Amino acid sequence: MDKNSPIPMYYQLAEELRKKIQDNIWPPGHCIDSERVLSQEYNLSRMTVRQAIGELVQAGLLTREKGRGTFVCEPKIKQRDIMSFTEIMESSGIEFRTDVVAFEKIEADEDMYSVLKSDELFRIQRLRLVKELIIAEEIIYIPCSTLPDLEKKDLFGSFYKYLENHGHIVNNTEASIQAVLVDDYYRGLFRLKDAVPLLKVSSKNYTTEDKLLFIEESVYRSDKYTLDVNISRRKGSVI
Numbered sequence: 001m002d003k004n005s006p007i008p009m010y011y012q013l014a015e016e017l018r019k020k021i022q023d024n025i026w027p028p029g030h031c032i033d034s035e036r037v038l039s040q041e042y043n044l045s046r047m048t049v050r051q052a053i054g055e056l057v058q059a060g061l062l063t064r065e066k067g068r069g070t071f072v073c074e075p076k077i078k079q080r081d082i083m084s085f086t087e088i089m090e091s092s093g094i095e096f097r098t099d100v101v102a103f104e105k106i107e108a109d110e111d112m113y114s115v116l117k118s119d120e121l122f123r124i125q126r127l128r129l130v131k132e133l134i135i136a137e138e139i140i141y142i143p144c145s146t147l148p149d150l151e152k153k154d155l156f157g158s159f160y161k162y163l164e165n166h167g168h169i170v171n172n173t174e175a176s177i178q179a180v181l182v183d184d185y186y187r188g189l190f191r192l193k194d195a196v197p198l199l200k201v202s203s204k205n206y207t208t209e210d211k212l213l214f215i216e217e218s219v220y221r222s223d224k225y226t227l228d229v230n231i232s233r234r235k236g237s238v239i
Contacts, residue, residue, distance in 0.1 A: 001013065001016070001042055001043075001044070009044055009048050010048045010049075010051040010052045010055070011052070011055070013038075013042060013044060013048065013049065013052035014052040014053075014055040014056055016042075017032070017052060017053070017056060018056060018059075018061065021056075021061055021062075021072055026072045027072065028072050028073065028074045029071060029072060029074070030071065030072045031068070031069045031070065031071050032053075032062065032069070032070050032071070032072065034069070035049045035050055035053070038053075053070060057070075060073055061073055074224070095130070095131070096128060096129060096130045096135075097129050097156075098126050098127070098128055098129070098155070098156050098157075099126065099127040099129065100124070100125070100126050100152055100155045100156060101125040101126065101127055102123060102124070102125035103122070103123075103124055103125075103152040103155060104122070104123050105120055105121070105122060105123075105144060106120070106121050106122075106123045107119065107120060107121075108120065108121050112141060112215075115204075115212065115215065116141065116142075116143055116212065116214075116215065117143075117212075118143035118144070118145060118146075120143070120144045120145075121141050121142065121143055121144060122140070122141070122142050122143075122144055122147065122150060123139070123140070123141055124138075124139065124140040124141075124142070124155060124159075125137070125138070125139050126138045126139075126140075126155060127189075130224075133224070134189065134190050134191065134221075135220065135221055135224050136218055136219065136220045136221070137189060137218065137219045138216060138217075138218045139216065139217045139218070140159065140214055140215070140216045141214060141215045141216075142213065142214035142215075143214075146168065146213065146214070147162075147163075147166060147168075150162075163213070168207060168213055169207060169208055170205045170206070170207070170213060171206055171207055171208040171210075172205075172206050172210075173203050173204065173205050173206070174203065174204045174206070175201055175202065175203040175204075176201070176202045176203075177199065177200070177201050178199075178200050179197065179198070179199065179200075179222075180198040180199065180200045180219060181198075182195045182196065182198060186198060186219065190221060196221055196222075196223045197221075197222040197223060198219055198220065198221060198222060199219070199220045199221075199222040200217070200218070200219050200220075201216075201217075201218045201219075201220070202215075202216075202217050203215070203216045203217075203218075
């Protein structure tokens with residue numbers, strides 16, 4: 001800790017504590033030292049220590065539990081823009097599995113037909129699990145004519161990769177993101193004892209020819225999963 005540095009002391013301490021988490025000196029679930037102990041160890045005021053810990057709480061690295069202490073959070077799974085769940089897990093080195101809850105042919109209702117322009121659709125419902133914890137529910141609607149040979153066994157891996165191997169590349173996605181309240185359905189689906197924040201992403205996925213390929217509705221546990229979206233202003237646009 002450099003008290004002669006122009007960098008605020010709380011920030012220096014926050015970076016020091018962040019490194020302990022990143023280096024797994026403080027692993028997930030670990031109860032960190034108290035403010036008093038950290039204050040003595042680093043020769044800083046408790047207010048400075050409290051501010052440093054607050055920074056890491058806001059960053060989602062630590063969580064305070066009343067009457068128990070401050071604990072290191074389980075790392076969140078992070079998605080950046082267009083990535084399949086399988087790609088995210090494999091690039092992060094996280095073991096996961098997929099449950100295919102439903103794979104069926106359905107007749108498109110009026111709303112679905114107006115969007116996908118097909119009478120018959122595949123409805124695919126999958127659950128994504130990490131360490132047997134359900135992280136997400138995905139429901140996909142895609143015209144049967146797009147993937148006529150699709151079988152249930154093809155759905156345990158990356159759907160994006162399957163599409164690509166059959167000549168369909170997802171080039172861009174239009175998505176809406178909203179918070180979802182935990183109701184009885186989601187409480188049972190995610191096996192929740194307590195209410196946790198949920199994130200719903202509804203997306204339309206297009207090919208390089210700007211053809212709508214499929215629609216997906218996904219619900220994630222946002223205490224375990226984050227979605228980073230890169231938004232840029234196009235040149236010449238007017239706000």
